[in-house]
Every structure is written in C-alpha cells, then in structure tokens.
Amino acid sequence: MQKTSICPKYEFAAELLGKKWTGLLILVLLQGPLRFKDIKREIPDMSDRLITERLRELEEKGIVERSVFPEKPVRVQYQLTKKGKDLEPVINAIQHWAEAWVQ
Amino acid sequence: MQKTSICPKYEFAAELLGKKWTGLLILVLLQGPLRFKDIKREIPDMSDRLITERLRELEEKGIVERSVFPEKPVRVQYQLTKKGKDLEPVINAIQHWAEAWVQ
DNA sequence: TTCATGTACTTTCGAAAAGTAAGTAACTTT
DNA sequence: AAAGTTACTTACTTTTCGAAAGTACATGAA
Numbered sequence: 001m002q003k004t005s006i007c008p009k010y011e012f013a014a015e016l017l018g019k020k021w022t023g024l025l026i027l028v029l030l031q032g033p034l035r036f037k038d039i040k041r042e043i044p045d046m047s048d049r050l051i052t053e054r055l056r057e058l059e060e061k062g063i064v065e066r067s068v069f070p071e072k073p074v075r076v077q078y079q080l081t082k083k084g085k086d087l088e089p090v091i092n093a094i095q096h097w098a099e100a101w102v103q
Numbered sequence: 104m105q106k107t108s109i110c111p112k113y114e115f116a117a118e119l120l121g122k123k124w125t126g127l128l129i130l131v132l133l134q135g136p137l138r139f140k141d142i143k144r145e146i147p148d149m150s151d152r153l154i155t156e157r158l159r160e161l162e163e164k165g166i167v168e169r170s171v172f173p174e175k176p177v178r179v180q181y182q183l184t185k186k187g188k189d190l191e192p193v194i195n196a197i198q199h200w201a202e203a204w205v206q
Numbered sequence: 207t208t209c210a211t212g213t214a215c216t217t218t219c220g221a222a223a224a225g226t227a228a229g230t231a232a233c234t235t236t
Numbered sequence: 237a238a239a240g241t242t243a244c245t246t247a248c249t250t251t252t253c254g255a256a257a258g259t260a261c262a263t264g265a266a
Contacts, residue, residue, distance in 0.1 A: 050225080089196045
C-alpha cells in the first residue's frame with residue numbers, strides 16, 4: 001500500500017517545491033550562476049540561514065552545484081545542474097498562471 | 104522597493120505552492136469534485152486538520168469551491184474553480200519533471 | 207432507548223520548521 | 237589599525253505541523 005494512490009513520483013517533487021523559498025530560489029538561479037550575496041540581493045526577504053539550508057538541500061538532491069573559486073576574496077558560486085535546469089518549464093508554467101490570475 | 108527584484112507576481116504563486124500539501128491537494132482535485140473523505144483516502148498522510156486548513160486557504164484564494172448537499176449523511180464537495188483548473192499545466196510540468204528525474 | 211456507524215470537521219499539545227538577530231573567520235581596502 | 241566584504245553559524249523566538257482525541261449531527265440496528 002503506497003502513501004498516495006495518485007502519483008508516487010509526484011511526492012518527491014511536492015516535497016521539493018512544497019518548501020518555502022525553494023521555487024523562488026530555483027527561479028533566480030535560472031538566470032545563471034550566482035554567488036551567495038547575489039541570491040541575497042535577489043531575494044532580500046530570505047534569511048541567510050534559509051538560503052544556506054535550501055541550497056544545501058538542493059545540492060544534496062542534485063539540483064544545484066556549488067563551486068568554490070579560491071580568488072582574492074573567496075568566491076562561492078551556485079548553479080543549476082541539468083536536473084535543475086529541467087525545472088524551467090515548471091517555473092514558466094507557474095509564472096504564466098501568475099500572469100493570468102494574480103492581481 | 105519591491106520584495107523580490109525578479110518577479111513580484113511569482114510571490115503569490117510561490118506562497119501558494121510553497122506550502123506543504125497544497126500541490127498534492129490540487130493534483131487530486133484535478134480528477135474532479137471530491138468529498139472530504141475522498142481527499143483523505145487519496146492523501147492518507149495528510150491530517151484532517153491540514154486538509155481543512157488548506158481547503159479553506161484555497162477557497163479564500165478562489166481556487167477551490169465548497170458545496171454542501173443536504174443529503175442523508177451530509178455531503179460536502181470540493182472542486183476546483185477555473186482559476187484552480189488553470190493550474191493543471193503547472194501540475195503537469197511537475198509530473199513530467201518527476202517522471203524524468205525521480206528514481 | 208442506547209449503541210454503533212458515518213461524515214465533516216475542531217481542539218489540544220508537543221515537535222519541527224522558519225524567522226530574527228547577532229556573531230565568526232578569512233581576507234581586503236582605507 | 238579600523239572598517240568592510242563574503243559566506244556562512246549560532247542562539248533564540250515564533251509559527252506551522254503532526255498525531256490523537258473529541259465534537260456535532262444524522263441514520264440505523266439491538
């Protein structure tokens with residue numbers, strides 16, 4: 001007997017997008033690689049703690065890749081993997097709906 | 104100064120889908136009108152409390168409509184409005200991604 | 207009449223997640 | 237030497253969630 005009778009695979013995605021800030025984080029990363037401070041600038045209401053936490057979760061799930069460049073001030077870059085970039089249609093669909101229905 | 108520089112309308116959708124169970128609830132309601140007990144059967148891990156809470160939120164946002172039929176044992180039915188049904192492409196996109204990447 | 211069953215919730219309460227604020231370490235600029 | 241930048245951590249408060257039990261109303265059986 002499975003947890004939900006409708007669509008078990010959906011569970012994973014639901015758990016992913018059903019967390020605060022995750023969708024927005026992926027949305028901004030679709031722009032291209034970003035540094036920690038850039039994410040902060042793009043999502044000012046998201047706390048440092050949650051930015052770190054969500055990025056770690058997405059990294060663990062193979063959606064985001066973290067790279068460290070040992071430059072003058074160390075540079076840490078976050079970018080979407082193929083798996084992450086493939087979420088673009090999802091984000092687009094959400095944006096399309098929002099355009100039609102919000103406000 | 105806006106909350107996020109990327110897409111303000113996305114905020115609403117993010118707040119909606121970025122809550123636990125909301126996506127799954129919409130997914131099951133895409134089948135057609137369902138009663139409270141049917142939702143429980145479809146999403147057994149979701150508590151009664153959260154089913155009620157999420158349905159009320161979606162009703163308030165104009166995504167779900169609640170109808171009461173005064174039958175023998177009272178029948179309460181929940182169905183998606185046009186606004187709710189228009190979320191189908193979003194759910195489909197998520198399912199498509201899940202098919203490709205989960206497991 | 208009392209008991210059991212069914213539907214659709216509501217209430218309570220402890221635990222987990224999120225929000226807020228301040229702190230840290232390494233390095234650079236002034 | 238003091239102040240600023242970047243990328244986090246840590247500590248603490250508030251909010252949300254989860255599990256379980258309880259409520260209201262009706263039907264039907266014993």
